[in-house]
Amino acid sequence: MDGYLSMVIVCLIAVQIQVICVQIPDECQSCGCCAYRNNNKCDNNGYCYNGCQDGYWGDRCYNKCKYANCLRCARINGNTCEECKTGYYGYNCGSLCGTNCNTCDKWSGCTECNAIYYGSRCEYYCGNNCASCDKRVGCTACDTGYYGPSCMCDANCVHCDNLKGCTGCKLGYYSNKGVCYECVYKTNGCTCSNSHNCIGCIEGYFKESYLCSPCPYNCTSCTTSTQCTSCTDGRFGNICQYKCQGNCIHGSCVSMQAFCQCKRGYTGYKCDHCMSGYYGFGCTQCSLGCSDTCHQHDGFCTCKYGWAGDRCDTCADKYFGNMCNRKCNSNCEACTAEYNCSLCIPGRYGDYCQFKCGKGCKHNKCDFKSGYCHCKNDNFITGYCHDCKSGQYGQTCEQTCLQTYSGYHKLQNM
CATH class of the missing domain: 2.10.220 (Hormone Receptor, Insulin-like Growth Factor Receptor 1; Chain A domain 2)
Structure with missing residues (x-):
């Protein structure tokens, strides 16, 4: 009996010790x-x-x-x-559950996938072109323009319908029941609507008789064997025979259209000479005063009425204006406006030639601005040469007055 009680006491002590030794986590202290x-x-x-x-x-x-x-x-x-x-x-x-799982049940796993995934763990991708994705079977409807379980067009298809399959194929292929097949004459550059016809040509070929022939070397598209419509980069010409560098002289090379785009005034395949209406080393435009075109070497031409000069680039006497089509007033020899003269006709002076030169001016000419002139003889008062010196009279002051005690008197004609 004593042995039994001792065993019970030892067990109780062991249990008590076990409880005391349990370590309570810090976060769980004080009922945490x-x-x-x-x-x-x-x-x-x-x-x-x-x-x-x-x-x-x-x-x-x-x-x-x-x-x-x-x-x-x-x-x-x-x-x-x-x-x-x-x-x-x-x-x-x-x-x-899987990274693409939207909702997950403890016992059955993933019950709903993110929008474009499917499978037991949503591990499969429906594809970018899928309009409706089912967790169990994958894509059930494609976006417009795509078809099939992966919603992809055929490799040789350029447009497909989600119901009919491919409705448009690449050049050199034709569509039959939603699938693209290669044309029999594709190696000859043909496009087709069924397996054996040739209705057109792929890029780099032109239609010749019943089939297609290759364009000239360096020519990426053409209409005939001697007319390219586009060249490989860095070339131009009707058969792409010219390199842009060093040959497109005064222009910009446009290989995509097989020509050299000339600067203003230039023409020719290489833009190396002047077009009609231009002249000289820099292909300067002919003057507006030319009645027709000008000489391409020096620009000389026949003038329109009102123009003057070898190149007809100035206004003729008595004309002014941008088109030299306005007349100066009648007393002007040259002008910049109707009443702004730069040169008068003989015997006139002033800004618009409104004054007469003195009657004694030599050769009937006087200064354009002041009216001063050189006198015909010494009988005129210098300056304007209009009045006679004392004791002289007449149109040219050539006659001498009679001198008396009372002054000068004109001599009477006998």
């Missing part, structure tokens, strides 16, 4: 892992009234659930997981 409700968490002995927070179990809720991916386990047994963390499923929450 108890569920909180109505301001009550636990009693004085640490018993949690409302159960445990997620991830813990036991009366005092300081035991962690056994499995790392378990969100909530049974309170009486940490080995039984009731709910998995997001992204996991299975008895011990050890299986991944």
Whole structure:
């Protein structure tokens, strides 16, 4: 009997020691892992009234659930997981739901995939061109312009319908029941509407008789064997025979259209000479005063009325204006406006030649601005040469007055 009691006492001491040695996690001190409700968490002995927070179990809720991916386990047994963390499923929450899974059930795994994925773990991609993706079977409807289980057009298809398949094929292929097939004469550059006809040519060929022939070398498209419509980069000409560098003299090379785009005034395949209406080394435009075109070497031409000069680039006497079509006033020899003269006719002076030169001006000419002139003889008063000196009279002051005691008197004709 004493031996039995000793054994019981030892066992109780062992149990007591085991309880004392359990380490409570820091976050669970003072009932920290108890569920909180109505301001009550636990009693004085640490018993949690409302159960445990997620991830813990036991009366005092300081035991962690056994499995790392378990969100909530049974309170009486940490080995039984009731709910998995997001992204996991299975008895011990050890299986991944999949990165493309939208909703995941603990027992059955992924129940709904993100919009464009399917499969038990949403591991398969429906494709960019899928309009409707089912989790179990994949794509059930394609976007407009695509067809098939992967919603892709045929490799040789340029346009397809989600119901009819391919409706337009690449050049050199034809469509039959939604599939593109190669033309028999594709190697001859033909396009076709059925297997054996040739209705047109692919790029780099031109239609000749019933089939197509290749364009000249360096020619990327053409209409005949001697007329290219586009060249390889860096070339131009009717058969792409010229290199742009060094041959497109006064222009910009446009290989895509097989020609040299000339600068203003230039013409020719190489833009190396002047077009009609231009002249000289720099292909200067002929003057507006030319009645027709000008000589391409020096620009000389026949003038329109009102123009003057070898190149007809100035106004003729008595004309002014941008087009030399306005006349100066009648007293002007040259002008910049009707009443702004730069040269008067003989015998006139002033800004618009409104004054007469003195009657004694030599050769009937006087200064354009002041009216001063050289006198015909010494009988005129210098300056304007209009009045006679004292003792002289007559149109040219050539006659001398009779001198008497009372002054000068004109001599009477006998």
